[in-house]
Amino acid sequence: MAQNDSDIVLTLSGVCKSFGPVQALKSMDLTVRSGRVHTLLGENGAGKSTLMKILSGIYPATGGSIELAGKPYAPQTPLEAAENGLAIVFQELSLCNNLTVAENILAMREPSRAGFISDRKLFQTAEALVRDLGLPIDVRARVIDLSMAQRQLVEIAKGLSHDARIVILDEPTSSLTGAESEILFQIIGRLTREGKAVIYISHRMEEIMRLSDDITVMRDGEYVTTVERGDATVEQLIALMVGRQMNEIYPPRESEAPGEAVAPVLVAEGLSRPGEFEDVSFTVRPGEILGFFGLVGSGRSEVMNALFGMTAAEGRVVLDGKAVTISSPAEAIGHGMAFLTENRGEQGLVRSHSLRANVTMAALQDFTTRGGFLKSRKETTEAQQAIERLAIRANSIETRAGTLSGGNQQKVVVAKWLATNPRVLILDEPTRGVDVGAKFEIYRIIRRLAAQGTAIVMVSSEMPEILGMSDRVVIMSEGRVGATKESAGLTPERVMAYATGQHK
Amino acid sequence: MNQTADIAARRVQLRSFMRQYAGIFLSLVILCVIFSFANPRFMSVANLTNILQQVSVIAIAAFGMTWVILLGEIDLSIGSIIAVAGMVGAQVIGLGWGFVPALLLTLGSGALMGLINGALTAKLLLPSFIVTVATMSIYRGLVSLPTNGAPEMIMDPSWTAIGGESFLGIPIIIWIVFVLFVANHILLSRTTFGRRTYLTGGNREAALYSGINVDRIKMIVFMISGTMAAVSGVLLSSRLYSAQTNAGLSYELDAIAAAVLGGTSLAGGVGTMIGTLLGALIIGALNNGMNMLSVPYFYQLIVKGLVIIIAVYLDVRSKQRRA
Ligand SMILES: Nc1ncnc2c1ncn2[C@@H]1O[C@H](COP(=O)(O)OP(=O)(O)OP(=O)(O)O)[C@@H](O)[C@H]1O
Ligand SMILES: [Mg+2]
Numbered sequence: 001m002a003q004n005d006s007d008i009v010l011t012l013s014g015v016c017k018s019f020g021p022v023q024a025l026k027s028m029d030l031t032v033r034s035g036r037v038h039t040l041l042g043e044n045g046a047g048k049s050t051l052m053k054i055l056s057g058i059y060p061a062t063g064g065s066i067e068l069a070g071k072p073y074a075p076q077t078p079l080e081a082a083e084n085g086l087a088i089v090f091q092e093l094s095l096c097n098n099l100t101v102a103e104n105i106l107a108m109r110e111p112s113r114a115g116f117i118s119d120r121k122l123f124q125t126a127e128a129l130v131r132d133l134g135l136p137i138d139v140r141a142r143v144i145d146l147s148m149a150q151r152q153l154v155e156i157a158k159g160l161s162h163d164a165r166i167v168i169l170d171e172p173t174s175s176l177t178g179a180e181s182e183i184l185f186q187i188i189g190r191l192t193r194e195g196k197a198v199i200y201i202s203h204r205m206e207e208i209m210r211l212s213d214d215i216t217v218m219r220d221g222e223y224v225t226t227v228e229r230g231d232a233t234v235e236q237l238i239a240l241m242v243g244r245q246m247n248e249i250y251p252p253r254e255s256e257a258p259g260e261a262v263a264p265v266l267v268a269e270g271l272s273r274p275g276e277f278e279d280v281s282f283t284v285r286p287g288e289i290l291g292f293f294g295l296v297g298s299g300r301s302e303v304m305n306a307l308f309g310m311t312a313a314e315g316r317v318v319l320d321g322k323a324v325t326i327s328s329p330a331e332a333i334g335h336g337m338a339f340l341t342e343n344r345g346e347q348g349l350v351r352s353h354s355l356r357a358n359v360t361m362a363a364l365q366d367f368t369t370r371g372g373f374l375k376s377r378k379e380t381t382e383a384q385q386a387i388e389r390l391a392i393r394a395n396s397i398e399t400r401a402g403t404l405s406g407g408n409q410q411k412v413v414v415a416k417w418l419a420t421n422p423r424v425l426i427l428d429e430p431t432r433g434v435d436v437g438a439k440f441e442i443y444r445i446i447r448r449l450a451a452q453g454t455a456i457v458m459v460s461s462e463m464p465e466i467l468g469m470s471d472r473v474v475i476m477s478e479g480r481v482g483a484t485k486e487s488a489g490l491t492p493e494r495v496m497a498y499a500t501g502q503h504k
Numbered sequence: 505m506n507q508t509a510d511i512a513a514r515r516v517q518l519r520s521f522m523r524q525y526a527g528i529f530l531s532l533v534i535l536c537v538i539f540s541f542a543n544p545r546f547m548s549v550a551n552l553t554n555i556l557q558q559v560s561v562i563a564i565a566a567f568g569m570t571w572v573i574l575l576g577e578i579d580l581s582i583g584s585i586i587a588v589a590g591m592v593g594a595q596v597i598g599l600g601w602g603f604v605p606a607l608l609l610t611l612g613s614g615a616l617m618g619l620i621n622g623a624l625t626a627k628l629l630l631p632s633f634i635v636t637v638a639t640m641s642i643y644r645g646l647v648s649l650p651t652n653g654a655p656e657m658i659m660d661p662s663w664t665a666i667g668g669e670s671f672l673g674i675p676i677i678i679w680i681v682f683v684l685f686v687a688n689h690i691l692l693s694r695t696t697f698g699r700r701t702y703l704t705g706g707n708r709e710a711a712l713y714s715g716i717n718v719d720r721i722k723m724i725v726f727m728i729s730g731t732m733a734a735v736s737g738v739l740l741s742s743r744l745y746s747a748q749t750n751a752g753l754s755y756e757l758d759a760i761a762a763a764v765l766g767g768t769s770l771a772g773g774v775g776t777m778i779g780t781l782l783g784a785l786i787i788g789a790l791n792n793g794m795n796m797l798s799v800p801y802f803y804q805l806i807v808k809g810l811v812i813i814i815a816v817y818l819d820v821r822s823k824q825r826r827a
Contacts, residue, residue: 310713333715347713350706352773361703362714368696376694416714 007033009166009197010055010073015064016221017050019403022395024050026221027064032166036213037188037198041241043435044407045393047221048201049091052168055199056088057081082162089159091170091201091406091433092345093151095143102126102139105158130157134183148175148342148429149296149461156184167191168199171406173207174433175342177295177461178496185211203407203435204462205234217241242437249436250468251444255451257471258285263321265455266424268307271315276302277479280315284424284455289446291470291487292459295499298476300459301342304426308332308339319424333362338422340413342429342459348413351402355394356383358401358412363419386415389445391438406433414442418449425449428459443469463492477501528766528782531815535786539793546793553675559788560681561586561736563781565755566762567688568618568732570780571725573763574692575705576772577625577632579726582733582759584643585617586752589737591647593663594656594747603662611734617643618730622723632726640756647749656747667742677739684735688728689777701725706773761812762787786815 010032017025025047032038040048054061057075066073068084075081081088095104105126126139135153143151152175160167169188173181188198188211202208208215209229217224217240224240232240239245264283271280277299284290294300306313309326317324319335326332332339341347350358360367360379367375367382383397390411394404401412410433417425427446431439446469450456460466466473470487475498482498539546565582572579592613596606621639625632650656658664666676692698704711704721712718736755741747764770765786766779790811794804 308713328715328717329713330715330717339713341713346707347709350703350710350773352706352769353702357699357703361699361711361716364696364699364716372695372697374694374696374699 007035009034009069011067012051013065015051015054015061015066017047017054017059017062022403024221025054025061027223028218028221029223030216031226032197032199033214034165034197035192035195037192037200037211038214038216039200039202039208039212040216040218041208041237042218043242043393044411044433044438045405046218046241048218049170049405050221052088052170052199052201055081055166055168056086082164085163085165086168087159087162087164087166088168089156089170089172091174093155095151095154095158097142097144099143100139101130101137101141101143101146101154101157104143104154105129105139105161107158109162126157129161133157133160133187136180136183147296147301149177149180152176153180156187160187164196166197166199168201170201171203171433173202173204174406175429175461178463179295181207203433203439205238205436206464208237209234219243238436241435246436246440249440249464251440251447253451254447255287257289258287262286262288265320266457267316267318268303269316269318271303271306271313271317273302273306273311273313277306277313277476280476280479280481282474282481282484284457286423286453286455287450289450289456289458289469289471291466291473292457292476293461293463293466293473293495293499294476294482296461297478298499299479300476301428303476304339304428304457304459305341308337308426333420336423337426338362338417338420338424339426340417340428340430342432344410344413344432348416349401349409351400353401354398355387355392355401355404355412356380356397359383359386359397359415359419362416363421366419382419386412386419390415390441407435407438410434411438411442414445418445422454424455424457426457426459429461430458431460431462431465463495466495467492475499524767524776525779525782527818528779528786528815531765531811531818532782532786532789535789535793535811539789539796542793543796546796551792551796553678555785555788555792556678556681557675558792559784560677561740561752562755562758562762562787563681563784564684564739565733565736565752566759566780566784567684567777568729569756569759570688570763570766570768570775570777571692571701572632572729573760573768573770574701574772574775575722575725576708576770577722577725578636578760578770579618579621579632579729580636580756581617581621581640581643582729582736583752583755584640584647585614585730585733586737586740586755587647587747587749588617588643589614589734590741590747590751591650591656591749593738593741594658595650597658597660597663598656603660606660606663607738610738611731614730614732614734614737615727616730618727618733619723621730622726625726626719626722644749647747647751651749653749655749658741658746663738663742664745665742667739667744677743680735680739684732685777685781688732692777697721697724702773704772758787761808765812765815786811 008031012028012030015025015028028051042048053059057078057080060074102123106122123139130137130139135157137150137153156172172184191198200211212229214226214228216226219241262285264285267283269281272278280303292300305311309328309332317326324335356379360382367379369375387394392408392411401409414430431442446456458469467487467490472484473487473490474484475482475495477499482501545551569579589610593606593610596609621636624630624635669676671679700716700721704716704718708718740751762783763780765783768775768779790808794807
């Protein structure tokens with residue numbers, strides 16, 4: 001390896017950080033070189049995001065030392081970090097939903113004269129930036145109208161909107177499909193060619209093995225080791241990260257897929273909502289896992305929203321053979337449905353409240369005595385079980401959900417819907433931001449529920465997940481069902497062909 | 505194993521309780537110390553009882569306000585509801601219907617006015633700030649309808665006993681504050697309705713997706729606020745032996761101040777009845793102490809504003825440092 005020390009831009013040694021009694025980082029070392037992609041690998045709650053927030057001036061370290069280009073570095077504010085040439089794309093979205101894409105991208109840097117923002121220039125600048133990055137987003141759109149993936153792209157554009165020598169990307173692909181991820185990988189390639197250092201965080205092993213030059217593994221807030229790509233296999237990396245050997249990514253089936261003879265629990269016929277989706281029909285049987293695949297903007301999440309009563313749609317929904325109209329989530333839940341939304345921050349979690357309150361919030365009637373009181377002890381048990389079952393890393397069940405790491409927040413939202421014991425479980429990107437170990441657990445739970453007769457609809461942008469878990473796959477393309485296929489024998493290429501509408 | 509977990513959980517709760525109220529409790533103690541140095545009579549039992557009595561009207565209104573703020577909403581109409589409630593009571597007594605019907609109709613009028621606020625907010629999707637600024641004006645106008653703006657005397661002995669007499673040596677008014685405090689506290693912290701209120705205030709969209717009937721919660725909460733204001737109206741009119749058209753003027757601000765001093769977040773989702781009670785006590789101690797020292801009214805206003813800013817700042821800062 002032809003490394004000398006002249007290309008080192010950032011050195012961390014013994015960095016630690018505690019939040020009250022919680023020690024998020026115990027001792028972290030890291031050496032980042034220009035022109036290279038350095039991946040941080042660690043389980044949910046290992047301290048990756050915390051470390052990045054220290055680097056970008058969100059909060060100070062409680063100990064250790066950081067050197068940037070040979071000089072001590074301890075940014076007090078995000079602005080100071082930006083002035084020192086750090087750019088960051090945060091894990092949790094930080095956009096103002098009511099503003100336009102352009103306003104968000106150029107927040108704090110609006111082109112203005114004497115304090116007045118020039119709209120024309122604002123859009124021009126943003127437009128140029130987005131085109132330069134090759135991102136397919138409309139800078140005049142309002143963020144609230146965008147899908148999660150599009151918002152993530154806006155977040156990326158925002159992070160990269162100013163010149164930097166170190167670019168931090170904290171799980172940028174967790175809500176992107178393959179196509180958009182490719183664009184990002186090209187941007188990363190260009191950044192490194194320009195001699196910039198990229199710090200990359202992801203739980204998707206394929207992209208880590210493809211992108212990284214160096215990989216640093218951390219565990220429980222501590223540095224484990226740094227390897228160059230090629231010096232370790234995926235299995236070795238996972239073992240280093242979780243501290244044990246993991247051989248399978250998908251747990252074995254616990255039951256056979258239900259046959260044609262089994263009557264479906266849920267039938268959707270000709271669902272349409274102008275501008276979002278048209279004539280969408282599908283069925284799910286008890287015990288079946290029905291995958292939903294599609295590119296960004298194909299309307300998958302919109303269909304689920306309508307099915308769950310959040311938005312109105314035309315068409316017919318039949319549950320257990322009876323036609324129903326569902327006009328609110330409360331009614332949907334009353335019918336035994338559950339819907340894990342893709343946007344955990346806004347639609348899933350109550351950040352200011354405890355883990356326990358979040359876990360039981362969709363099933364509160366099961367925790368209510370006849371007099372209207374809360375069954376506190378039962379709730380405690382439920383929350384503790386959720387922590388154990390999903391390996392949620394939290395100090396206690398009283399921990400505020402907003403202080404959990406991204407992946408652990410996702411697990412809390414999963415636990416919340418499991419607590420409702422649904423007959424029809426709709427999962428929209430259930431493993432978003434979850435580490436490989438926890439993913440396996442979630443898959444196992446899904447399989448077990450299916451074996452017990454729950455009908456499962458799983459929307460996912462991860463091709464391996466769709467092919468690895470589903471019994472059948474609905475492939476959507478531009479708001480319509482492109483194809484519905486048995487997953488056995490389906491290849492990624494064929495799925496993509498249906499999703500892009502090339503295959504008729 | 506479960507038992508140790510229980511004990512551990514309780515210890516965590518106790519510690520977070522101490523932390524939660526340390527700032528506000530300190531402010532209250534400091535105020536009391538300052539006032540008792542200035543006038544030793546301040547800490548006498550008689551005066552402390554006095555403070556409690558004086559603060560009762562604000563405290564009860566603030567319990568209702570806490571529910572509303574927890575939802576991330578605001579109710580500016582409670583000062584007017586206090587006045588309307590007093591007038592409804594006086595009129596019904598004037599009709600000779602007797603104490604109990606008068607009391608029930610008074611409380612009912614408060615609930616109805618609250619329901620109107622809640623329905624306009626939830627069903628027409630108007631911001632509660634706008635709705636209650638409007639109803640504040642409407643309700644205040646309604647007060648004068650029966651008497652053309654003149655006060656109405658209340659002679660009913662049961663009605664006036666509420667503000668004047670004692671039970672087991674403690675003024676009835678203080679019993680009422682105590683009972684309503686306990687009731688609101690239990691409803692908020694021990695029932696699923698209270699939990700749903702917290703969750704809706706913390707993240708309305710997530711609550712909606714989780715099957716919580718957000719609109720219904722909103723309407724009930726505004727009804728609670730209106731009813732609590734009506735109780736305040738009963739207490740006030742009973743102490744004044746009359747219903748006044750300008751009763752409760754700007755009390756909504758004191759109620760908001762009490763809730764916020766007690767750590768209730770205007771963003772919604774965070775706050776407790778205990779905090780609000782402490783906040784109301786601070787306002788009561790402040791008013792009483794300054795009156796005792798004969799501080800001119802306009803100085804009192806200035807000091808009160810400053811104390812609110814300082815106390816909330818201390819509270820926010822101590823919480824930030826821990827976060
Ligand atoms: N503001 C905070 N207050 C208290 N604890 C916190 C706070 N922020 C993070 N933590 C804790 O620090 C630990 C590390 O969190 P961090 O977000 O850095 O994990 P991560 O490695 O990014 O995980 P993920 O892969 O899930 O994103 C977690 O246990 C988390 O609960
Ligand atoms: Mg993270």
